[in-house]
Amino acid sequence: MKNKFGQSVVNTVKMNFGILMGLFILCLGLTFMTDKFATVTNFFNVVRQITINLYLACGMTFVILLGGIDLSVGSVIAVTGCVSAGMITWLGLPVPVGIVIGLFFGTLIGGLNGIIVSRTTIPAFIVTLATMNIGRGIARIYTHAQTIAVLDDSYTFWGMGSIFGLPIQLYLIIAVVIVSSFILNRTRLGRHIYATGGNRMAAEYSGINVKWVTFFVFAFSGFLAALAGVLTVGRTFTATMIMGDGAEMDAIAAVVLGGTSMSGGKGSISGTVIGVIVIGILKNGMNLLGIDSSWQYVVQGIVILIAVYIDYIKSGGSLQALVRSLKRN
Numbered sequence: 001m002k003n004k005f006g007q008s009v010v011n012t013v014k015m016n017f018g019i020l021m022g023l024f025i026l027c028l029g030l031t032f033m034t035d036k037f038a039t040v041t042n043f044f045n046v047v048r049q050i051t052i053n054l055y056l057a058c059g060m061t062f063v064i065l066l067g068g069i070d071l072s073v074g075s076v077i078a079v080t081g082c083v084s085a086g087m088i089t090w091l092g093l094p095v096p097v098g099i100v101i102g103l104f105f106g107t108l109i110g111g112l113n114g115i116i117v118s119r120t121t122i123p124a125f126i127v128t129l130a131t132m133n134i135g136r137g138i139a140r141i142y143t144h145a146q147t148i149a150v151l152d153d154s155y156t157f158w159g160m161g162s163i164f165g166l167p168i169q170l171y172l173i174i175a176v177v178i179v180s181s182f183i184l185n186r187t188r189l190g191r192h193i194y195a196t197g198g199n200r201m202a203a204e205y206s207g208i209n210v211k212w213v214t215f216f217v218f219a220f221s222g223f224l225a226a227l228a229g230v231l232t233v234g235r236t237f238t239a240t241m242i243m244g245d246g247a248e249m250d251a252i253a254a255v256v257l258g259g260t261s262m263s264g265g266k267g268s269i270s271g272t273v274i275g276v277i278v279i280g281i282l283k284n285g286m287n288l289l290g291i292d293s294s295w296q297y298v299v300q301g302i303v304i305l306i307a308v309y310i311d312y313i314k315s316g317g318s319l320q321a322l323v324r325s326l327k328r329n
Contacts, residue, residue, distance in 0.1 A: 067264025075135030077244025110222015159234025
């Protein structure tokens with residue numbers, strides 16, 4: 001058992017050596033540039049800051065492995081957060097009931113994406129672009145463009161609480177990563193996801209239920225985005241229609257930066273986790289250095305471009321390979 005675990009760690013390091021080196025250099029540079037970076041307090045801040053992106057990125061990994069993309073996850077955060085907060089604050093429902101209803105709506109949106117993508121030839125990015133706008137509209141209509149305050153301690157615990165001195169988000173991150181890794185690496189469904197992403201037609205001919213696999217992947221992505229919405233409200237004590245705005249871009253960047261191919265069939269949760277950490281530390285470092293938010297958007301855009309270019313190189317470095325990847329998504 002120990003040998004298998006050790007070999008797994010070695011393989012993970014080998015597969016992600018380049019990005020791990022980049023992460024090390026980034027951390028080393030920030031340590032010298034500001035004395036606020038390498039502290040326990042800032043470590044916990046980074047954990048809380050990367051939580052949302054990690055949920056989205058794990059779900060996005062499944063989608064991109066399938067050869068698709070999910071642009072709706074940011075709006076799912078808004079819908080889930082607003083619905084759950086409204087159920088609790090406006091209707092007075094118990095916190096667990098409000099949270100479950102919110103998670104249901106997020107999973108429903110993801111499942112709707114999966115049904116349409118699996119049963120039509122409409123590209124996933126078109127379908128999820130549509131549901132992204134629908135979700136934003138629902139959040140605006142539901143909240144009447146107002147902010148919903150949530151002050152119930154049993155709700156905010158999931159955003160700001162701690163157990164044994166460690167943030168609750170750390171435990172949740174570990175749980176999500178373990179479950180996602182188990183599905184991809186230890187189940188038949190995971191093998192089917194890789195097979196479908198590698199060659200959809202061959203997967204169908206081999207007897208794989210591609211429609212079911214596609215439905216599950218998008219529903220799972222919606223569920224994790226819904227979980228991110230609940231925890232966002234728990235952390236900020238409020239729900240607004242603009243929650244999660246642009247969050248899908250960070251998730252996509254983290255996944256591709258972590259080595260998952262935009263053309264599908266290749267990638268891992270371990271790489272995604274490293275990509276999320278890189279994005280999180282980059283944002284944290286820019287905040288500590290007092291970099292203007294406008295320039296932060298520029299830097300994040302450059303990171304996304306670099307991530308896509310890396311995938312382009314891995315795809316063979318040809319213009320045709322890049323075009324095929326974009327068309328498939």
